[in-house]
Amino acid sequence: MLSLSESDIIDFSVPELYQGGERVEYNWRKIKWTCSNKKILKIKKSGEIVPKKEGKTYIKAVYKGQKIKIPVEVISPDLEMSNYKNNKQKHIITMTFKNNSSNDIKIDFSDLDVYGSAYDKYEDAIANISFGPRIIGEEEVLLHPEEKKKISFTYQPLKKRKINEGTIYFDIKYKGYDIDVMGINTDVSVYIYTLKDEL
Numbered sequence: 001m002l003s004l005s006e007s008d009i010i011d012f013s014v015p016e017l018y019q020g021g022e023r024v025e026y027n028w029r030k031i032k033w034t035c036s037n038k039k040i041l042k043i044k045k046s047g048e049i050v051p052k053k054e055g056k057t058y059i060k061a062v063y064k065g066q067k068i069k070i071p072v073e074v075i076s077p078d079l080e081m082s083n084y085k086n087n088k089q090k091h092i093i094t095m096t097f098k099n100n101s102s103n104d105i106k107i108d109f110s111d112l113d114v115y116g117s118a119y120d121k122y123e124d125a126i127a128n129i130s131f132g133p134r135i136i137g138e139e140e141v142l143l144h145p146e147e148k149k150k151i152s153f154t155y156q157p158l159k160k161r162k163i164n165e166g167t168i169y170f171d172i173k174y175k176g177y178d179i180d181v182m183g184i185n186t187d188v189s190v191y192i193y194t195l196k197d198e199l
Contacts (some may be wrong), residue, residue: 031058041059082095083096093133
């Protein structure tokens with residue numbers, strides 16, 4: 001089996017590789033890899049994958065004379081965040097999401113959470129503390145290509161903790177795949193973020 005190595009952070013500027021709706025798992029040692037379409041992804045001799053663009057292709061693995069042909073799909077959901085605002089009096093965060101992909105993206109806020117790291121007096125992180133966010137409005141938001149929507153949620157301030165940053169977690173559905181998302185950077189236009197110095 002073949003897979004991308006998983007990370008705690010999903011980087012939407014880098015396409016993800018899936019097979020049958022799941023990230024493909026693999027053992028790269030002593031396997032010879034080839035790809036039928038190098039315009040979609042490149043696979044190195046070590047088994048390292050370099051996704052190029054969205055599309056479907058096949059990966060061939062040869063091990064001890066046995067051959068396996070694996071259908072794979074590279075997807076790259078492009079979800080952009082802008083217009084970030086934090087109303088510290090009402091404890092409401094608002095932001096605008098835009099779908100820059102060529103397919104629909106459904107954002108699922110049913111498991112929305114925002115965490116911050118609590119620090120002791122020596123500046124060592126001791127715990128991740130939830131801000132207890134609650135979405136304002138519908139928990140599921142459907143974005144068509146090029147569509148924008150404003151999202152708002154409330155949070156609970158942590159007065160007795162020193163919070164340097166908060167990180168938002170939610171889910172999206174794209175091309176039939178369920179994807180866990182951790183954040184979007186509020187400082188630059190990339191697709192991972194932490195809500196730095198705002199909560």
